[in-house]
Amino acid sequence: MQEFLMFLSMPALLVWLILPVALLVLAAFSGWTRNPLKLDHCWRIASRLFEASMVSTVMVGILLLLGGGVPELGRQFGLYPDGLAVWMALLVAFIGWVILRYAENYLRGDPTRARFLPWFLTTLASVLLLLFTDNLLVLAGAWVGVSLALHHLLTLYGHRPEARLAALQKFIISRVGDICVVGAVLLLYRHYGTFHLPEMLQVAYTGVSGSLALDVASVLFAVAAILKCAQIPFHGWLLRVMEAPTPVSALLHAGVINLGGFLWLRLYPVFEGFTAGHLLLLSIGGLTAVVAVLAMMSQSSVKHALAWSTSAQMGFMLFEIGMGAYTL
Known part of the structure; x- marks a missing residue:
């Protein structure tokens, strides 16, 4: 049973590890492209990433309750998975997803729409990085990244x-x-x-x-x-x-x-x-x-x-x- 829980923990923690990077890459691409169709695709991909974050966070929370060795495994990846990180990550992903869905229509036709998405994604990627890391240097860097x-x-x-x-x-x-x-x-x-x-x-x-x-x-x-x-x-x-x-x-x-x-x-x-x-x-x-x-x-x-x-x-x-x- 313990080995099975460890097997389930790996993909959930990998999503945690990859998600801030994926958001930053998407932010860079959405800030670079001037193609309206590609920009619309970026909005949809961002929504899927936040949904994946919520699913993986719920999975990490369940595995923590079941005692699947998540903290020990997470620290091998430089992560600090605990109850505080799970609740905050779920809050950030859910509210970020709601705001993204709202802003997609709210800013349609607004000249600032193209600038909003990359900095929005960068802000939330920095927040998630701050929540997940077990290194205080990374935490301090993410803190600065959020405010910038x-x-x-x-x-x-x-x-x-x-x-x-x-x-x-x-x-x-x-x-x-x-x-x-x-x-x-x-x-x-x-x-x-x-x-x-x-x-x-x-x-x-x-x-x-x-x-x-x-x-x-x-x-x-x-x-x-x-x-x-x-x-x-x-x-x-x-x-x-x-x-x-x-x-x-x-x-x-x-x-x-x-x-x-x-x-x-x-x-x-x-x-x-x-x-x-x-x-x-x-x-x-x-x-x-x-x-x-x-x-x-x-x-x-x-x-x-x-x-x-x-x-x-x-x-x-x-x-x-x-x-x-x-x-x-």
């Missing part, structure tokens, strides 16, 4: 002053967040001597003592999460991105704005107890949750109310992480 690809989507309507302002504000905030993530990853390497998360966790579980590098890394990761999750006082870009096309603002909920929470849920075991980063998440997240909920109820615009609601929900998520309620 998203910037091109936010500037689809470059003739709108508010859209340009939102993109500029998001670009600056994202670069600060990128620097924080890269710096924190390097500090973790200095403390643990490896970039591989399983090895890092193995050392952490042995009860190794903390260090200044670990404390500073927790603060940098907290700042990166706060910026990515549009927390007060860095929430203004989320309200302004409503100037972008509707599929772009919807894309934020496909594993983009909540990546700060995922980052902490993935890495919290490497930190010892309650750190300065936890305190930062607890205070800023709790403040944002309260203020954003009150602001949401006073909005006359549905889009702005949804933006404040998103900010509040992300704040509540970071507040829970700050308390150490990771399972919740």
Whole structure:
């Protein structure tokens, strides 16, 4: 039975491994071609890839429950298949698939349609790569890739002053967040001597003592999460991105704005107890949750109310992480 489960695990994990690469190749081709028929084919192929992602993710989740040796096999491919990765991958693939189906008709006849698809696929490929990898260098690179690809989507309507302002504000905030993530990853390497998360966790579980590098890394990761999750006082870009096309603002909920929470849920075991980063998440997240909920109820615009609601929900998520309620 165990051998049969291992046999089923191989194709599911291979799809996980190949999917981000396939999305990037399709993004490159769709950005290069000027043939309308080939571009329409790219939209259909992208939809099939997201469907394949959902099927393979469900299979990986079932095999995890059955104990098919998926974690050990996945690490041979540089993957980190666990319950968190499965739920997030399913969320990203499903919402990405829905947005793609909607945008195909929503942007038909729009001059930005040809630019939308390649950057949309690049954004989600970067998100999936971040979810799947067990190497923190790859994770940091994917984090940067998400924000750079998203910037091109936010500037689809470059003739709108508010859209340009939102993109500029998001670009600056994202670069600060990128620097924080890269710096924190390097500090973790200095403390643990490896970039591989399983090895890092193995050392952490042995009860190794903390260090200044670990404390500073927790603060940098907290700042990166706060910026990515549009927390007060860095929430203004989320309200302004409503100037972008509707599929772009919807894309934020496909594993983009909540990546700060995922980052902490993935890495919290490497930190010892309650750190300065936890305190930062607890205070800023709790403040944002309260203020954003009150602001949401006073909005006359549905889009702005949804933006404040998103900010509040992300704040509540970071507040829970700050308390150490990771399972919740």
